[in-house]
Amino acid sequence: MLHRRRVAGLISAALAFVSVGLAHPGTAQAAPGTSVTTAVTEKLLNQNALTGRGVSPQETRVRITREKGGTWAFGTAVVVAPKKEGAAPTGAVFVARAEGGAWTVAFDGEPAFADLAAASPVVTAYEKKLFASARTAADAEVAGAEGSSGDLVQPLANGDFRTGMALPWSTGASWTLTGGGHQWDGASGPYSSVDFAGGDQAVRAARAGAAYTLCSGFVRVIHDRGYASDYYHLTGHINANGAAVSQGTFLGNTGTNVACGGSATGRHVHFGLRQNNAYVPIADHGIGGWVFYTTGSYAGYAMHGSTTRGAGSALTNYGALGLTQGIVDANGGGAVNKRSGPGTGYAVVGSVADGAVVTVSCSRNGTSHEGRFGVTSLWDRLSDGTWISDAYLWTGYNGAVNGTC
Template structure:
């Protein structure tokens, strides 16, 4: 069914990290006059508060890229702290908007409340109208019981790639476990969903999607150079590789794929990618993925079924081969067919009926499919615990 539980600890960690974000843009002295120096100062403060492993970083460990300016008053770009060249270490990076007034440069990074305000008032040459909509649209609460992403796996639909690393942190052992490692196929890394793309540094692309989500792709070779351009689902971003321009280590070519929501890394477990529900293991890099009842462990191959629509579900017979379809919302109604485990179905609306227990828990919710038949939500993964397309 559609319930996914057990993320309370991860939610608390994400919420705690968001509380460290300043509510207003912070200023560097006007006399300094150097935008790069001002952004560097703010960046090192932000990075040290976010990642204890970066507290010893200095100005030589930063990569500030000013991609757009409007006179001497406004600027936009990316700010990255390079990680040590060690296994399990990863860089930290943000978009920034900067505005200079009499007190100096007012600088805000994405994820800080001040960022939306500066982005909204920045002139169009600095923040485009499309970006203004992306940066200022209301963001849902983290997960909020809704684990739908509308994303495919970050490679071509119809290919199978290896899950070489199960859920782990962006920096390996850190929390939340936001990332997985993927390799194989034709090695071409593609956008998991359409959005607005940025090159954080060579080998590292970030795509900001709808519904508060973003995805990061690291270790890429031949990565595209992009600065706020729109990309469609399946757009080429680069090839799997071992690039560590911004730090860390990679022993074999792969893409380190991470999930973000509301400008912070979030647990990837419980979310659906390419019609697979990613699940954590007992330790970092362990875990598995589920497509219906089919389970693929780390080291196995994931077939990319494409994105699951926001009003669709994947049938999970919980070990059975098929699920009955009925003429109404309950076992008192006639059986009018069946649907195979792993099949994709489209939901028209939902209603309460008889209670059943599936892999994800017990529910009385039934879903009316677009063909007019009904299936219990106990045997359907949709990503939410309630109606996915309203009540009948």
């Protein structure tokens, strides 16, 4: 369950697009004769996140990693961060096409990015399918429409906080949450990022996707459903240009690498959550079996069921939560009763412990109950045929995650 009362208070930041003679909504089209590097730089510096910061073109790094015939280009673009605490580089993966002497540019996460990539001869088949998944999910009009992966797809944002991500280290291991929710770059946007340290220091992909090294120490993995995850301060990291990675693939080691700006007083990974070309609040999102909450800059906590861990505490990576799974939250109790039907009028047929991960087969309305986040009449039928109230199950979505019974 994710109650509407919590959803209503969330802020979602979005990056704007340059709008000069647009060839496609969400693209930037440079003047004829402009080089692709200049076109990408102009688009990068015109994002809302950089407005008013006085960033000059000299602070940007555009790297073309693939091109063909002078009409197609693909690569990365980064704004180097100032050398100060809390800062981090801002970057994008881009695809560009030249027509009539003018370059049209789109950044990862934008609808136009998927469309341009689909037509580009320098984008791999794997990347095209991955980028298109964001459009497929965003355009889904019916909650519960089945995606190509077999997982159920709900509309992005709007109360859907399922990421399908693990924490960025080995499943079953514990690392320290050294910094609660804070801005990615220390200057703008929501509290999208957290800091982790410890363990074996090996940073791993939180979910499968395509990996890109944007600059030294800075790796981005683009996932399905419009999500991406960012990792900064890495040492000994991969040099990736769209490499297909699995959840758990090694990306680099924690470090104090600030080659692209910012600062780091101790080795860690600066982990950020993105969706649809914007950093989004990490609050209320489930990652690695934990739900994150923010109480202030670098402050907050994570919950697994009723277990709460604040900054400075160890978090065990429980792995990714499936899109039709939930974490039992007994709201301080030790267990939740399972019943033979959707309501307290049905017989108790067992119990399930706080923090347990369960799979939902379908849902329907029954008797109303109040859990941690409010009141609901929704009940969930588990994979073993028993039922529990959705009031005591965190799924990351305020509704049925696997259709109705």
